[in-house]
Amino acid sequence: MADIKIKKELLQILAELGKSNHPCEFLALLRKNGDIIDEFELAPGTITGSTSASFQPHMMPIETGIAGSAHSHPNGMMRPSDADLRFFPATGKYHIIIGAPYTEDDWRCFFADGSPCQAEVID
Ligand SMILES: [Zn+2]
Numbered sequence: 016m017a018d019i020k021i022k023k024e025l026l027q028i029l030a031e032l033g034k035s036n037h038p039c040e041f042l043a044l045l046r047k048n049g050d051i052i053d054e055f056e057l058a059p060g061t062i063t064g065s066t067s068a069s070f071q072p073h074m075m076p077i078e079t080g081i082a083g084s085a086h087s088h089p090n091g092m093m094r095p096s097d098a099d100l101r102f103f104p105a106t107g108k109y110h111i112i113i114g115a116p117y118t119e120d121d122w123r124c125f126f127a128d129g130s131p132c133q134a135e136v137i138d
Pocket residue numbers: 086087088095096099112
């Protein structure tokens with residue numbers, strides 16, 4: 016059984032964002048309706064660079080409805096970095112990493128502790 020459901024369209028938009036920001040990272044906050052992640056907003060206060068994005072969790076809106084985060088790894092590594100693992104718990108339960116070259120298979124979902132999360136893609 017999947018841990019969370021993610022709308023296919025959302026993943027496609029995130030992949031496009033990864034592509035258009037390459038070689039910089041982008042960071043988005045994910046929203047959930049019921050048990051489906053189907054919306055995102057670009058995070059405020061995000062500084063992106065070619066090596067790593069500098070996240071500023073204190074600038075994040077702490078509000079209900081934020082299910083987690085999504086960000087890109089232009090180096091194509093689809094696992095959380097040490098910085099990611101410090102950042103994840105402040106931003107929700109589910110975290111998507113999108114890796115170059117940003118095809119529909121180039122993403123993984125993780126829990127806040129960095130363990131793999133089974134995500135089901137729905138139309
Ligand atoms: Zn990362």
